[in-house]
Amino acid sequence: MWRKKTAWLILLVLAISIKIFSLFPDAVERYYASGIYPVISRLQRILFGWLPISVGDIFYALIIVWLIRRLIKTIRRIVKKQTNKKYWLQALAQTGFIVLVIYVSFNLLWGLNYNRRGVAYQLGLKVERYSKEDLVQVMQQVVVRLNALDSASRVNREAMQRKRNLFNGATAAYDQLALKEKHFTYSFSSVKPSLYSYLGNYLGYTGYYNPFSGEAQVNTTVPLFVQPFTTCHEIGHQLGYAKENEANFAGYLSASSSRDPLFRYSVYFDLYSYSRYYLYAQDSVAAKQLDAQLPPGVKVDYHALRDFIKKYRNPIEEIIDHLYGQYLKANNQPGGKLTYNEVVAWLVAYYKKFGKEAI
Structure with missing residues (x-):
């Protein structure tokens, strides 16, 4: 007793x-x-x-x-x-x-x-409400990157089917980033394929971090062009960036620093999706005009991802989404699942501080 x-x-x-x-x-x-x-x-x-x-x-x-x-x-x-x-x-x-x-x-x-104060504090970023013009400028630069990377990202894409190539590539991306920003130094890699990858397709997750073991798990059954950015995102969690927008930004900084075109393509592909969500809500015409500037390969990948998500959509996923959204809100992320998309505000702040060449 x-x-x-x-x-x-x-x-x-x-x-x-x-x-x-x-x-x-x-x-x-x-x-x-x-x-x-x-x-x-x-x-x-x-x-x-x-x-x-x-x-x-x-x-x-x-x-x-x-x-x-x-x-x-x-x-x-x-x-x-x-x-x-x-x-x-x-x-x-x-x-x-x-x-x-x-x-x-x-x-x-x-x-x-x-x-914690987080990555904005470390990098001296002023994250604030941005205008439609700010968003369009950033998206235009993302479109430029996607056009430049479209062909190169497909040359060795199948190599990512070997999980070791994927995980080593993500570690190398953080090594490159750490040369400029020591906050992102990543040692003693612990990234692994999820044992529940196929289950993740039905529950709607591409990766997750286990705080009790310190391991980053990646769903390696999703389309190959999604996996590099997901892996970098989960390593961001390992480095202590718990909020999803911060982990997304850490993933962006690392993947965009990679020497592998597929890693850079993967992050810009996702950033365009996040940004387009907000632009379309404000000005659907402007969003469609930017869509028209995307290379054919990117459009094919968007269709492939949409079909993949549609294939596994089910009622349970909606319940899991709701519960996860509540979890995020309970952990200092009032936007719920939209917190992922809030990386756009960080990207705009980064653009304003360092210029378009930094994107």
């Missing part, structure tokens, strides 16, 4: 301390994101990065099996009328304890990065 009370007390103190600490972004940036977290993340990657299979995916599978067994046992007790007030109070206490353990471990291992 004494041990249980002590464990509860420690967890409650840690949870309250974490919540209070998270209210001070400057402190989180200095002491956690730039202090404690890099050590934690490197240690995780050293421990698990060398393994060919995702430890985090296995961990998730074991948790699901455990939850199913617990549910079956509970249903049996209910059917046999073996539950009472004491049983439900104990079950509630156990659930509360588990929630506290998850909350504390999640935040200590990674989650506090949601409350």
